[in-house]
Amino acid sequence: MKWYNIDEGHHPRTDEPVFLAKAPTDDLMNECRLGRLVFEDNTGEKGWFVDNNIHVISLNSRKYWSRLIEKPIGIPDSENEQNLKDFLEDSMGILRLFEIKMQKLAACMISSGNGTYYLDYYVSGILNRSLSLIYGFDTLIGTSNFLSAAHLIRPHLDNYLRLSAAWLVNDPHIFAGNVWKGGVIRKMKDRNGKAMSDRHLKEKASEDYPWITDVYEATSGFIHFSEKHIRNATKLSSAEENSLTTFIGKVDNQVSYQSKLEATIGMIEISNCIAKQVYGYIETKRIKG
Structure with a gap:
């Protein structure tokens, strides 16, 4: 899986579901949350929406994210x-x-x-x-x-x-x-x-x-x-x-x-x-x- 770090300026779209981790991992079941990026209406503060009752955690609590939905793939223009x-x-x-x-x-x-x-x-x-x-x-x-x-x-x-x-x-x-x-x-x-x-x-x-x-x-x-x-x-x-x-x-x-x-x-x-x-x-x- 490809992981992105928010400290390096990489953020998902707000409508994009992502896996969230404290460090890159292959153990999605035990070490990852599943959610998406949200903004607080009044302050504009960013967070991760990850659980019931619109539970939001801070970005810094999970700095790494990876896509649930894979980006479109095209067939390479090659005969090799x-x-x-x-x-x-x-x-x-x-x-x-x-x-x-x-x-x-x-x-x-x-x-x-x-x-x-x-x-x-x-x-x-x-x-x-x-x-x-x-x-x-x-x-x-x-x-x-x-x-x-x-x-x-x-x-x-x-x-x-x-x-x-x-x-x-x-x-x-x-x-x-x-x-x-x-x-x-x-x-x-x-x-x-x-x-x-x-x-x-x-x-x-x-x-x-x-x-x-x-x-x-x-x-x-x-x-x-x-x-x-x-x-x-x-x-x-x-x-x-x-x-x-x-x-x-x-x-x-x-x-x-x-x-x-x-x-x-x-x-x-x-x-x-x-x-x-x-x-x-x-x-x-x-x-x-």
Whole structure:
């Protein structure tokens, strides 16, 4: 994780959730608080909002901070395979960080407010499934099985879409309770009376994150058999001879680092969406109970 020191003039935005520590650490669970920068209205004094009842601690009590939400990553404009390989490994390292980040989010969520609610357990299910999918993606990329790894992006996006569904209804807690009892989300209606089908959830999520539409459509092609699977097996082997080569095997067949990077960045961005939504719920519990 990258840590910033306020003594060196580095401050997060006031709307940016961050991990707070007395010194750089990898132990987010035991040595970090989760909060954001706030200003006192009358004096302008800065502090960290970290707990229930708008509990604010001084900046000097936690001088180091690190981002919960990862900054956007772009694919480098390079054809050098070693550079792309190194960039992929760095990106996978960023994705792996979401394991401890989501565990910390869950701990803060459960401890915030005046108790636990159906929505807490609903969110816990989302976070648990997210970590399973991230681990699966990491494992499959590491064992040269891109075709199976890419298959996991769509269910990870599904995590965010169904998480966001709880904020499209009049009462998120009643909604979460109904799902707990076996209710099917696509048969439920949002506050405007529209059935929360996958397509509707995708369209609503795309209002905040326009890229979701493209990711949804592209990754759906990996869920159902499509041209993506055909082209992964059969490729042009010689343009001059106009010949094709078909590969039958369990590992990657000439998958580019660009393709692997696109998939990894997609997983990171979806994880960002989930983390941001969950932190918002934590703040709601801290303020309202």
